[in-house]
Amino acid sequence: MMDKWYRTVGKHGDVVMSTRIRLARNLEHRPFPRFLSKEQRQEIVEAVKDAAAAISGLPLHFVDVATLPERERLALVERHLISFELANAPEGSGLLLSEDERVSVMINEEDHVRIQVMSAGLDLEGAYALADQVDSALGEKLHFAYDERLGFLTACPTNLGTGMRASLMLHLPALEEQGAIQTLENTVSKLGLTIRGSYGEGTRPHGALYQMSNQVTLGISEKAAIENLNGIAVQIMKQEISMRQRLFTQPEFEDHAWRSLGVLQTARILTYEEALRFLSTVRIAAAGGVLPSPTIETVTALMSDIQPGCLMTAAGEDMPPQIRDRRRAAMVRAALGRAE
Amino acid sequence: MMCERCGKRPATTYVKRTINGQTTEWHLCAECAAAEGVGLFGGFGFGVGDLFGGFLTQPALRSAGDAVRCATCGKSFRDIAESGQVGCPDCYTTFYEQLRPSVQRIHGKTVHAGKTALTGTKESRIKEEIEKLKKELQEAIERQDYETCAVLRDKIKELEDGRHDG
Ligand SMILES: [Zn+2]
Ligand SMILES: [Zn+2]
Numbered sequence: 127m128m129d130k131w132y133r134t135v136g137k138h139g140d141v142v143m144s145t146r147i148r149l150a151r152n153l154e155h156r157p158f159p160r161f162l163s164k165e166q167r168q169e170i171v172e173a174v175k176d177a178a179a180a181i182s183g184l185p186l187h188f189v190d191v192a193t194l195p196e197r198e199r200l201a202l203v204e205r206h207l208i209s210f211e212l213a214n215a216p217e218g219s220g221l222l223l224s225e226d227e228r229v230s231v232m233i234n235e236e237d238h239v240r241i242q243v244m245s246a247g248l249d250l251e252g253a254y255a256l257a258d259q260v261d262s263a264l265g266e267k268l269h270f271a272y273d274e275r276l277g278f279l280t281a282c283p284t285n286l287g288t289g290m291r292a293s294l295m296l297h298l299p300a301l302e303e304q305g306a307i308q309t310l311e312n313t314v315s316k317l318g319l320t321i322r323g324s325y326g327e328g329t330r331p332h333g334a335l336y337q338m339s340n341q342v343t344l345g346i347s348e349k350a351a352i353e354n355l356n357g358i359a360v361q362i363m364k365q366e367i368s369m370r371q372r373l374f375t376q377p378e379f380e381d382h383a384w385r386s387l388g389v390l391q392t393a394r395i396l397t398y399e400e401a402l403r404f405l406s407t408v409r410i411a412a413a414g415g416v417l418p419s420p421t422i423e424t425v426t427a428l429m430s431d432i433q434p435g436c437l438m439t440a441a442g443e444d445m446p447p448q449i450r451d452r453r454r455a456a457m458v459r460a461a462l463g464r465a466e
Numbered sequence: 467m468m469c470e471r472c473g474k475r476p477a478t479t480y481v482k483r484t485i486n487g488q489t490t491e492w493h494l495c496a497e498c499a500a501a502e503g504v505g506l507f508g509g510f511g512f513g514v515g516d517l518f519g520g521f522l523t524q525p526a527l528r529s530a531g532d533a534v535r536c537a538t539c540g541k542s543f544r545d546i547a548e549s550g551q552v553g554c555p556d557c558y559t560t561f562y563e564q565l566r567p568s569v570q571r572i573h574g575k576t577v578h579a580g581k582t583a584l585t586g587t588k589e590s591r592i593k594e595e596i597e598k599l600k601k602e603l604q605e606a607i608e609r610q611d612y613e614t615c616a617v618l619r620d621k622i623k624e625l626e627d628g629r630h631d632g
Binding site for chain 2 (some may be wrong): 258270272273288347348466
């Protein structure tokens with residue numbers, strides 16, 4: 127079976143966890159989804175399904191989100207395949223998904239159509255090329271609303287123009303350790319980008335994971351926006367790597383890395399936050415050769431699998447947090463091997 | 467500080483959501499944050515209200531009238547200004563002049579650069595046209611109207627050639 131993209135490591139995977147391209151599109155002469163009745167929404171779902179079925183060489187299967195148990199909807203949110211809003215109000219909407227889950231199409235979220243392509247590592251060009259292909263194929267059948275001046279017409283004016291949001295998930299523990307994130311935020315905002323922690327705003331995010339995206343979609347081409355984002359990502363990557371090198375020379379870091387691995391290999395109860403924090407340290411230590419094992423692939427797959435919804439979906443049952451924390455600890459021990 | 471959702475675990479996550487100028491703040495524990503869907507990638511879009519709800523603060527727009535309504539969705543510019551929500555793609559054409567300052571404020575620019583929908587749309591419209599003509603041709607053959615057949619064949623050929631050139 128094809129491995130899901132989020133369990134793999136791509137180019138520059140030591141710093142860039144994943145790449146995401148999202149295109150917002152709408153059908154001509156139809157109110158945006160929030161103003162449609164359930165029946166009207168259903169019509170659009172069918173039209174998009176039909177259009178998707180005609181795309182050659184890329185089978186997308188339909189997921190009726192409304193019929194899924196809550197834990198599976200949460201898992202879809204955790205894997206970035208649907209938004210929290212769609213997970214909560216799935217009636218008259220839906221999801222089209224490729225087998226490796228790299229390509230997904232949200233139907234009737236804020237816009238009629240949201241095409242999304244994910245890649246492991248830094249792969250803006252590759253992800254955009256695929257998104258562009260899906261967009262053209264769907265647009266051929268669906269006639270997307272477009273204006274020469276304003277580009278693709280979207281429910282929210284922040285997406286007008288290309289309708290494209292390109293995002294990179296960055297793992298920046300060394301820069302975070304140095305307190306350099308605030309400076310980074312200020313710098314990238316001047317360059318038309320935003321960077322924010324994986325958990326809302328204003329707090330130290332779990333696992334030192336940061337999402338960086340383009341902010342402007344009108345008056346800048348897809349190619350220029352992607353090149354801009356890529357160029358800045360490369361700069362940040364260099365800084366993070368050089369900070370890590372400095373960190374790796376400190377005996378305290380080596381000790382910290384081994385202790386973190388020790389906790390993961392022996393703990394009986396692990397909350398998501400705690401597991402992510404230790405995995406974050408083990409990930410850079412493994413990538414930098416400070417720890418001989420586990421592999422960065424193992425750690426990356428775990429970071430995805432231990433999320434509450436993913437964990438319960440894999441188990442096939444709902445669990446209260448205490449049970450989940452025990453299950454998570456067992457899962458991590460099994461993956462990393464118990465220390466003798 | 468304890469989690470404001472479950473009250474059981476310490477809050478480690480600060481979540482701020484702004485919807486139409488209404489800001490709600492939450493301090494959540496990790497489990498509740500995950501349960502609330504505050505996933506690694508966070509929200510898919512940006513809240514409409516973040517940038518657009520600012521409409522209401524512009525006095526000129528508060529007095530926006532109901533005289534003109536969008537032919538597709540029936541919204542007036544006042545509806546849009548008050549809700550911060552555009553009704554349909556055609557609203558952008560109907561209220562282009564009124565919306566332009568906000569678009570400028572958001573993006574700094576008001577003219578699209580990048581992929582155009584026209585190539586795909588034109589292509590598919592030609593294809594539809596060809597299919598329609600082929601159907602007419604079939605009917606003409608059935609009623610043995612050879613004159614019409616010849617005309618239709620020429621038209622189809624012309625469209626098909628044009629498509630391949632482009
Ligand atoms: Zn809680
Ligand atoms: Zn309208």
